[in-house]
Amino acid sequence: MNEVKLARTNSDECRVQEVKTQKDTLLDLCNQILRLLNTRLSDKSILVLQEELRFMQRCSYYLEIQREDLLPTVDQNQQTLHLSDSMVWSLIDQQKLQRTMTQANTQVRLLLALLGMLYEEIIRGCQELEAFIVEYYQGLVDSDMAASMQQKLQKTHQYMSDFQNRLTRNLGPLDLQNRLIPNTCNFPLPHLSASLTIKMPVIFDRFKSCVSSNTAYLFWDVVDEQSKEPTQQFEIHGRSLHPTIPEHGQLTVTTSQSYNIQVNNLTPDMHYQFSVKRVDAVNLVYGLWIDTIILKTLDISK
Structure with missing residues (x-):
C-alpha cells in the first residue's frame, strides 16, 4: 500500500x-x-x-x-x-x-x-x-x-x-561565359570581368524647390550621397497641366550637370509637372525610378 x-x-x-x-x-x-x-x-x-x-x-x-x-x-x-x-x-x-x-x-x-x-x-x-x-x-x-x-x-x-x-x-x-572581346588578333587581349554597381535614387528636394509667377526653381539630391559628383548629368522633363481636365502641355527636356535648375517663361496660375533622373548611360541595365513633382505658379492677379 x-x-x-x-x-x-x-x-x-x-x-x-x-x-x-x-x-x-x-x-x-x-x-x-x-x-x-x-x-x-x-x-x-x-x-x-x-x-x-x-x-x-x-x-x-x-x-x-x-x-x-x-x-x-x-x-x-x-x-x-x-x-x-x-x-x-x-x-x-x-x-x-x-x-x-x-x-x-x-x-x-x-x-x-x-x-x-x-x-x-x-x-x-x-x-x-x-x-x-x-x-x-x-x-x-x-x-x-x-x-x-x-x-x-x-x-x-x-x-x-x-x-x-x-x-x-x-x-x-x-559570370562571363564568353569573352566580350573576341580573340581574332595576334596580340594579347585584356582579360575582362564584369560586375554590377548601384547608384542611389535621384529625388527632388521638396523644401527648396519652389515657384514664382513665371519661374520654377528646382533642386534635387542623390540619396545618401556624401559629396556631389561633378561628372553626373541629370535629365529634367517639364510639362504644363490643366487644372481641371487631363490635358498636358508641350514636353520640354533639359539636361544639367548641377543639382538645380531654373525654368523660366512659365505661365502664372498654372500647374506644372517636373521629373528628374540621371541621363541614361550605355551601361545602364536597370533603372525605372523617375521622381516627379507638381508645382503651381503664383497668380499675379491676386
Missing part, C-alpha cells in the same frame, strides 16, 4: 515538474518574441526595412567592366573600362555584350524580387508573433502552438539576416 502511495506521489511530482518546465519554456519563448518585437521588429525598424527596400527598387544599376590583368592601383577607376569609350566599344563583341547586359538585368530583377519576398515574410512573421503573444496572455496557447511559433521565430530571424545580407551597394562579379 505504501509502495502504491509512493508511486502515485512520484507520478504527481513528475506531472507538476513537467507542467512547470512547459510554463518556463513557454515564458522563455514569449520573452524572446517580445525582445524581437521591441527591437528589430519594432514599428521604427519595420519602417527602416521598408525604406531600404524602396531605395533598392529605385536605384539605378550599371554594368562595369574591369581589366583583370592590371595590377591594383590607388584609383580603382583606372582599371575600369568605360563602355562609352570609342576604343573599348570597337573591341567588344556587341552580341556578347547584349547577352551580358540581359544577364545583369535578370540578376537585378531577381534580387529585387527576392528582397520583396523576404520583406513580406518578415511582415507576416511579425504579425503572427504579435498574435501569438495576445493568445499567450489570454491563456490560449498549447504546446503544439508553442512549437510552431518557435519555428516561426527562427525563420523570421533568418529572413531578416538574409534581407540585410542582400542590401549591398556592389552586387559582385558576373
Whole structure:
C-alpha cells in the first residue's frame, strides 16, 4: 500500500515538474518574441526595412567592366573600362555584350524580387508573433502552438539576416561565359570581368524647390550621397497641366550637370509637372525610378 502511495506521489511530482518546465519554456519563448518585437521588429525598424527596400527598387544599376590583368592601383577607376569609350566599344563583341547586359538585368530583377519576398515574410512573421503573444496572455496557447511559433521565430530571424545580407551597394562579379572581346588578333587581349554597381535614387528636394509667377526653381539630391559628383548629368522633363481636365502641355527636356535648375517663361496660375533622373548611360541595365513633382505658379492677379 505504501509502495502504491509512493508511486502515485512520484507520478504527481513528475506531472507538476513537467507542467512547470512547459510554463518556463513557454515564458522563455514569449520573452524572446517580445525582445524581437521591441527591437528589430519594432514599428521604427519595420519602417527602416521598408525604406531600404524602396531605395533598392529605385536605384539605378550599371554594368562595369574591369581589366583583370592590371595590377591594383590607388584609383580603382583606372582599371575600369568605360563602355562609352570609342576604343573599348570597337573591341567588344556587341552580341556578347547584349547577352551580358540581359544577364545583369535578370540578376537585378531577381534580387529585387527576392528582397520583396523576404520583406513580406518578415511582415507576416511579425504579425503572427504579435498574435501569438495576445493568445499567450489570454491563456490560449498549447504546446503544439508553442512549437510552431518557435519555428516561426527562427525563420523570421533568418529572413531578416538574409534581407540585410542582400542590401549591398556592389552586387559582385558576373559570370562571363564568353569573352566580350573576341580573340581574332595576334596580340594579347585584356582579360575582362564584369560586375554590377548601384547608384542611389535621384529625388527632388521638396523644401527648396519652389515657384514664382513665371519661374520654377528646382533642386534635387542623390540619396545618401556624401559629396556631389561633378561628372553626373541629370535629365529634367517639364510639362504644363490643366487644372481641371487631363490635358498636358508641350514636353520640354533639359539636361544639367548641377543639382538645380531654373525654368523660366512659365505661365502664372498654372500647374506644372517636373521629373528628374540621371541621363541614361550605355551601361545602364536597370533603372525605372523617375521622381516627379507638381508645382503651381503664383497668380499675379491676386
